[in-house]
Amino acid sequence: MRDIIDKLYNENNASREELIYLLDNLDEESRSYLIDKAHDTRMKTYGDKVYMRGLIEFTNYCKRNCEYCGIRRGNKEADRYRLSVEEILLCAEIGDKLGYKTYVLQGGEDDYFTDDIMVEIITKIKERFPKNAITLSLGERSYESYERMFKAGADRYLLRHETATKELYKKLHPGASFENRRGCLLNLRKIGYQIGAGFMVGLPNQTTEDLVNDLLYVKELTPEMCGIGPFIPHKDTSLKDEKGGTLEDTITILAIVRLLLPNVLLPATTALGSINPIGRELGIKAGANVVMPNLSPTDVRDKYSLYDGKICTGDEAAECRRCIEGRINRAGFQVEVGRGDNIQWVKEEKLCL
Ligand code: SAM
Numbered sequence: 001m002r003d004i005i006d007k008l009y010n011e012n013n014a015s016r017e018e019l020i021y022l023l024d025n026l027d028e029e030s031r032s033y034l035i036d037k038a039h040d041t042r043m044k045t046y047g048d049k050v051y052m053r054g055l056i057e058f059t060n061y062c063k064r065n066c067e068y069c070g071i072r073r074g075n076k077e078a079d080r081y082r083l084s085v086e087e088i089l090l091c092a093e094i095g096d097k098l099g100y101k102t103y104v105l106q107g108g109e110d111d112y113f114t115d116d117i118m119v120e121i122i123t124k125i126k127e128r129f130p131k132n133a134i135t136l137s138l139g140e141r142s143y144e145s146y147e148r149m150f151k152a153g154a155d156r157y158l159l160r161h162e163t164a165t166k167e168l169y170k171k172l173h174p175g176a177s178f179e180n181r182r183g184c185l186l187n188l189r190k191i192g193y194q195i196g197a198g199f200m201v202g203l204p205n206q207t208t209e210d211l212v213n214d215l216l217y218v219k220e221l222t223p224e225m226c227g228i229g230p231f232i233p234h235k236d237t238s239l240k241d242e243k244g245g246t247l248e249d250t251i252t253i254l255a256i257v258r259l260l261l262p263n264v265l266l267p268a269t270t271a272l273g274s275i276n277p278i279g280r281e282l283g284i285k286a287g288a289n290v291v292m293p294n295l296s297p298t299d300v301r302d303k304y305s306l307y308d309g310k311i312c313t314g315d316e317a318a319e320c321r322r323c324i325e326g327r328i329n330r331a332g333f334q335v336e337v338g339r340g341d342n343i344q345w346v347k348e349e350k351l352c353l
Contacts, residue, residue: 001030008259009037013219019212023252031252038255038287045262046289048333051340052324053102053135053267054095054295054317057304058083062108064139066162067172068203070234070305071108077236079303082112083296085121091295091317092125096132098321099337104158104292106137113138115145119152126153133339135196140180143187150191157188160198160227164217165210168203185221194342196225196265201253202245203231211253219260224342225290226257226264229271232307244307247276251286258287263344265290274311280324281331290340291328293320 004018014022026034059082060071071078083091092103103125107113113121122134136149137158146157161181163169169178188195199214200206218226230245250272258266267290268283276282280291294301294312301313312320325335 001025001027002033005030005034005037005259008034008256009041012260012262014260016212016216019215019256020208022256023208023211026252031248034252034255034259035286038258039285041258041262042287042289045343049289049336049340050268050284050328050333051102051265051290051336051338052100052321053104053290053292053340054091054098054100055104055106055292056083056088056091056095057106057294057296057300058088059107059110059113060300060304061110061112062139063111064109064176065174066176067174068200068231068234068237068239068307070236070307072237075236078305081300081303082110083300085117085124087297088121089124089128091297092129092132094317095295096129098317100293100295101131101337101339102133102135102156103295104135104137106158109139115148118145118149122149122152122154131339133341137196140176140184143191146184146188146193147191150193154193156194156196156225158196158198158225158227159185159188160196160200161185161214161217163199163203163206163210164213165206168206168210171205172203185223194224194345195221196227197221197223198225198227198229200229200231200245201250202243204239204242206231215253215256215260218257218264222261222264224263224265224345225267226261227267227269228253228257229269230275232271232274232309234305234307244275247272247279247282250275250279251282254283254288255286263342265340265342267292270294270311271307274307274309278327281327284328284331284333291324293317293324295320
């Protein structure tokens with residue numbers, strides 16, 4: 001067991017068989033060794049800095065029907081909303097005052113937000129806050145659409161691959177294409193975005209082999225960011241009675257991803273904080289180095305309901321900022337308010353800051 005962890009630490013690599021063995025046989029002592037090594041690796045790459053991103057959840061309309069998701073098209077109970085361009089700009093303004101130098105614009109796949117509207121939003125944010133980075137997370141769109149938004153000033157794009165096992169993907173995403181989602185990630189990279197892949201831990205019927213598929217996929221893709229969180233059931237979906245992903249499994253996977261991809265930006269997700277009061281802190285101690293406090297207006301927060309028990313739905317943006325900074329400091333880390341680009345990009349000077 002130690003040999004595999006040492007190999008991960010020294011070579012940032014492991015074979016399929018080694019990863020399966022590791023996940024199937026990890027005892028408490030080895031797990032704590034794994035987490036120490038992941039922490040050590042992050043200290044070498046990013047130090048004790050934790051990057052802040054202001055999250056703007058601007059629409060919960062979605063044309064997709066992902067089985068696990070509370071804002072899926074088929075959920076008639078969802079109370080739908082869209083923020084106006086002005087409301088989004090106000091969130092950006094509040095975020096800038098709170099020191100967030102990256103905005104994450106996230107939403108369901110909502111055809112209302114055409115390329116023209118997205119270009120208008122991106123252009124206006126960049127005109128007012130030229131030094132701030134924009135991360136988009138709007139799901140699958142055409143190459144031309146991604147390109148127009150990039151040319152308008154978007155910097156990064158989060159598109160979790162969700163699961164790297166085709167059969168599981170098909171079961172969870174009726175009518176969607178496994179190949180198209182992966183193709184989108186390649187298109188985004190080709191256009192010039194910093195890309196973020198990612199997956200859920202503890203999906204119904206997910207096996208160790210499936211998780212290892214995810215690990216090997218992200219190792220090969222080498223995304224600049226990787227969003228990993230536990231699956232959490234939502235009461236209005238077909239998966240409502242399933243078990244969710246555990247804190248332990250999610251932390252273990254975060255630690256392995258830090259070792260496989262030492263330079264990756266790795267969020268301690270809201271979902272992790274939702275299954276355990278100190279889930280995000282434990283994630284940060286296992287190699288995670290990004291948090292995404294919410295900037296959305298409080299009156300829409302609980303409508304962006306992807307899963308049950310989501311935290312931080314009532315707090316004003318300033319309160320979220322204070323709360324998260326306190327948590328990061330108490331865990332022994334420091335908030336970093338810069339743009340927080342991927343360190344490899346900064347080294348290769350792909351950025352024109
Ligand atoms: N529509 C965009 C997309 O498809 O990438 C972004 C929004 S989508 C709701 C954001 C992420 O929420 C998904 O990538 C998925 O991994 C996560 N998510 C959705 N339902 C979830 C659940 N029940 N538990 C945990 N995470 C969930």
